């Protein structure tokens with residue numbers, strides 16, 4: 268099976284909290300099962316439960332240490348990537364690639380200097396907020412106050428662009444999204460969000476936001492969570508393809524890919540419950556979109572946008 272690229276999973280934190288190993292586990296994703304798709308790229312997000320916000324930096328460091336140890340143990344299967352060239356090198360060797368992301372800027376604890384240290388530690392993407400307001404901006408569930416980026420948030424984004432870190436607007440309030448569009452010069456992305464036109468959840472993006480991602484040469488990754496696919500608890504791949512067609516129509520076939528949210532979601536499509544079932548999904552993608560477009564959606568678009576952002 269060919270490789271793919273997935274802009275978001277929560278497997279690392281889930282493993283830390285529940286116990287278990289990245290190589291082989293009973294979660295939605297592990298390396299042995301992912302190795303059936305050689306050359307794949309997985310973005311691993313470090314998500315913080317709000318109960319940890321008072322110790323955000325310390326808790327994130329614990330997750331980061333765990334993530335690094337797990338990758339070190341599995342160098343035969345996967346290597347961390349810091350540049351676009353690192354990804355290509357792993358692809359050539361048939362290995363998996365791991366890109367590290369922070370889900371929510373709470374761990375910065377209000378200091379851009381901390382962001383610089385995270386960059387040194389290998390972080391190459393950051394979702395600015397989770398669902399709530401933080402020092403950077405308002406999250407989607409606080410969106411009703413109309414708050415966007417704070418002055419600190421703007422300085423964080425400037426620093427991210429300077430360093431070559433991907434600015435991720437998934438979970439961000441609408442006002443925050445438009446502030447990011449205004450304050451950035453280069454592309455930005457929504458790692459795991461769907462189209463609001465088909466599923467009116469605030470976590471999803473409006474057609475206007477999808478248009479902006481297209482104009483800005485950015486990226487949106489399809490989220491598998493049923494409530495974001497079709498406002499239902501039960502969906503199948505059918506619903507995912509409905510979302511994909513809409514995303515492609517609005518954001519363009521060069522700006523759409525995958526953002527599974529594996530191990531961050533307690534419900535999945537009935538026929539895409541875990542990583543091995545990606546095989547049938549990717550096969551169908553080729554039938555639906557044709558070989559060339561499917562290759563873009565499966566892998567090339569995410570790699571390309573990282574190529575435009577990473578330094």
Ligand SMILES: [Zn+2]
Nearest residue numbers: 370438459531
């Ligand atoms: Zn998320």
